[in-house]
Amino acid sequence: MTAPLADFHLAQPGTVDEAVAACAKHPGSRYVAGGTDLLVNMRRGITSPDQLVDLSGIDELTALATDAQGMTIGAGVTIAALARNILIADKYRALAQAAAAIAGPSHRTMATVGGNLCLDTRCIYYNQSEWWRSANAYCLKNRGETCHVAPQGQRCHAAFSGDLAPALLVLGAEIDIAGSQGQRRIPLSELYVEDGKAHLTLAEGELIVAVHLPAKPPASRYEKVRTRGAIDFPLAGVAVALTVKGKTIGALRIALTGTNSRPFLLDGTDAFAGKALDDKLLQAIDRLVQKQVQPMRTTLASANYRRLAAAALARRLTANLFAEASA
Amino acid sequence: MHAPGPQPKKRLLRLKLNGRWREDAVAEKQLLVDYLRDVAHLTGVKTGCDGGECGACTVLVDGEAVPSCITLAVRCEGRHVETIEGVAKQARLSALQTAFHEKLGTQCGFCTPGMIMAAEALLRRNPAPSDGEIRAALSGNLCRCTGYVKIIESVKAAAGQLT
Numbered sequence: 307m308t309a310p311l312a313d314f315h316l317a318q319p320g321t322v323d324e325a326v327a328a329c330a331k332h333p334g335s336r337y338v339a340g341g342t343d344l345l346v347n348m349r350r351g352i353t354s355p356d357q358l359v360d361l362s363g364i365d366e367l368t369a370l371a372t373d374a375q376g377m378t379i380g381a382g383v384t385i386a387a388l389a390r391n392i393l394i395a396d397k398y399r400a401l402a403q404a405a406a407a408i409a410g411p412s413h414r415t416m417a418t419v420g421g422n423l424c425l426d427t428r429c430i431y432y433n434q435s436e437w438w439r440s441a442n443a444y445c446l447k448n449r450g451e452t453c454h455v456a457p458q459g460q461r462c463h464a465a466f467s468g469d470l471a472p473a474l475l476v477l478g479a480e481i482d483i484a485g486s487q488g489q490r491r492i493p494l495s496e497l498y499v500e501d502g503k504a505h506l507t508l509a510e511g512e513l514i515v516a517v518h519l520p521a522k523p524p525a526s527r528y529e530k531v532r533t534r535g536a537i538d539f540p541l542a543g544v545a546v547a548l549t550v551k552g553k554t555i556g557a558l559r560i561a562l563t564g565t566n567s568r569p570f571l572l573d574g575t576d577a578f579a580g581k582a583l584d585d586k587l588l589q590a591i592d593r594l595v596q597k598q599v600q601p602m603r604t605t606l607a608s609a610n611y612r613r614l615a616a617a618a619l620a621r622r623l624t625a626n627l628f629a630e631a632s633a
Numbered sequence: 634m635h636a637p638g639p640q641p642k643k644r645l646l647r648l649k650l651n652g653r654w655r656e657d658a659v660a661e662k663q664l665l666v667d668y669l670r671d672v673a674h675l676t677g678v679k680t681g682c683d684g685g686e687c688g689a690c691t692v693l694v695d696g697e698a699v700p701s702c703i704t705l706a707v708r709c710e711g712r713h714v715e716t717i718e719g720v721a722k723q724a725r726l727s728a729l730q731t732a733f734h735e736k737l738g739t740q741c742g743f744c745t746p747g748m749i750m751a752a753e754a755l756l757r758r759n760p761a762p763s764d765g766e767i768r769a770a771l772s773g774n775l776c777r778c779t780g781y782v783k784i785i786e787s788v789k790a791a792a793g794q795l796t
Contacts, residue, residue, distance in 0.1 A: 315639035316661040316707060332639050345664075345703040346684045357639045362708065410773025412691060412698045412751065536772030537686055 309436060311345075312354040318363050322484050322515060325359050329511040330486050332357045337513050339382060340416035342409065343425050351436035352448055367420070367515065376521040381420025381514040388470075389414060398519055400473035400526035400545045407530055408469050410537045420514040423471055423481070423494075427464035427502045427567055428539060429455060430605055447503045455602045463602050464502030464567060467539035471498075471569035472561035473528045476547035478520050485512035498568035505567050524549045524557065525631055527623045530564065531615045533606050540564035541607050542599070542616035546623040550631040554582050560591070560620050565599035565612060572598060572620070583628040591624060592617040648709045650675075651719025659706050665699075666690045668706035669716060677717035677746045681775070688774030691747035692716050698754040700773070717746035720753065729753055729791040738787030740778035748774050752788045761792055 317335075319325040329335045335357040338344050347353050361367060367382030372393065379388070388394060389405035408414055408422065431445040431454045444450030447462045456463045471494065479494045485508075494517070498505055508514075530543035543563040549556035557579055560572040574594050581587055601612035646659040650673060657672055669678045669692065678701060681689030685703040692701045693715040720727045729749050732738065739745045748771060755762055755770035762770070767788045768781075776784060 310667075311662040311664065313641035313660075314662055315641050316705065317639070341705065342685055342700075342703055345705070349683060349703075356641075360708065410688070411770055412688065412700050412773050413685060415697045416699055416704070 309349065309351055311348055312351075314355055315357045316360055317357060318360045320363055320365075322364060322366055322513070325361060325364060325513065326484055326486055326511060328357070328359045329513075333510065335359050335511075337361055339418040339421045340384070340413070342413045342417045343421060347426060347433075350434065352432070352439075361418075361420070361513070367418075369516070372521075374521060375518070376523075377519040379419055379517045379519070381418060381423075381516055383419050384415060385409075385417045385419070385422060385470075386411075386414040388419065398473070398477055398523055398526065400476060400528040400547065401470065401519075403528040404469040404473040404530075404543070404545065407528070407543075413537070419470060419517060422468045423474075423497065423514055423517075424506060424508070425466065425468040427462070427466050427505050429462075429464035429502065429602065431455060432464055462502035462567070463600070465564055465602065466498065466502075466505055466566065466568050467543075467564050468569065469528070469530060469540065469543055469563060472543055472545035472563045473526065474517060474519070475561035475569060475571050476526055476545045476559040477523050478559075480518045482515040482518070483508065483512050484515045485509055489515065491518075495571060498570070500567050500570075502567040523547070524559070525627055527627055529619050529623055531612075531619065533604075541604065541612045542601065542619060544595075544616060544619040544623055546620065546627055548624065548627045548631060550628065551580070553632065554580050555587075555628070558624065560595070560624070562595070562599060562616055562620075565601040565616055570598070583625065588621045588625060591620050595620045644707060646707055646710055648711065649713040651715055652713075661705070661707055663706045665692070665694075665701035665704040665706045665709060665714070669701060669714070675716045675718050679743055679746055681743070681747075686775075687744070687747075688751060688771075689744050689747045691750045691774065693750055693754055696754060696757060698751045698770075698773075715750070715753075717749055720749065727753075727791075729756070729788070732787040732791035733784075736783055736787040736790050738784045740776075744774060744776045744778075748776070748784055752791070755788070756792060762788075764789070 317328040336355040338358045339361045367380045369380040385405050385408050395402040432447050446453040524547040526547040528545040530540035532538035545561045547559045558575045563569040595617040599616050601609045603609045643658045647656045669675045679689035681687035685700045690702040
């Protein structure tokens, strides 16, 4: 039930500066990289920009390099390139695992790092055809006035479902953003806010240029639960990064995706530093996750299942990482 | 008053299609699947879900399997696009086509072109894939008739002919 695309102009700049200028010239333009998220939403009539600014011809966005400061990953690097990079698999394991778990193989050759970080939020009342949405009086995220999954709420509860973000959050990533005011660098966590309708802090016309990872990352893992083994977005996705000090935890970071309107670092894990990993601590992690996630029901899974699954993944990944690091 | 937006237009698209270069005037909004079916009349490319979820529209672009329903045709400028129609050579079915035929990897046939193109991309880069690698390569393709056992057997049979 998808319609033909509405008319638009495709600008194909060769540099980041040209892309920013092309976007500034026509307010309401959208950047497109792989197009695996945006074009689907355009086909559903959710958005119909007058102009798409194609980032796929910009060489400076596809850099993937390491130096003493760490690793720099261009926003235009494809998910497939990320998933098969040996250095990333070795040093930034959670990132490689997250990349390999994104969508299906054909999407991964097109989709990019920047696109996955800027993925639109998703909801059963949003990712539907125009026909379907209009029959339901639309929703708060798109043309409507009520959030149908949480009618009492004041905001849109659509979920962020990108897999790379939690992995990059636990690894301590920063991102470079380009816009008409020049470039700026922020911690990745500052890219997101808890609002399904406007979850990105990017100003109009800004785009992510690159991701920076530290040179000495902690050991990390990522895992997600989904209904279908490929293509599906996560019902819950969890990344964990851990350092071990003797027989206790040095530092523990846990980040989640798929459950809230933004990917986020779990609050309260700092308190676990210096403690041994026992059942009591795993239960404490479980409680933290269950308290901070806010999953909504999907067509096939209840909110409670998603909450429990997120907590179970966090416990399992933490326990496994600790066992490996202590071995 | 709202400033007039940029004008959408057609442009000349030059690409190699199943081994032959061709040029067409194509709207910038035209999707690759519609270009292939409606302009080049290659209707072996199927439109299934229309949203990149089922793999029926899978074609090769420079040897990589891509969902043509979420690819803009003009982004294939100068590239080599291959569809199921280009797989047979001199009226002889390819190893994959023969295997799908003989091993009953096809039922209603709707998903088959996408399955074969995804498998073709796999066998070109990995002529002797394991079961797991075949399953992973076809994980973006849905068959609604039956299961995947015969399809995977077909790919394995084709790989046997290739090595």
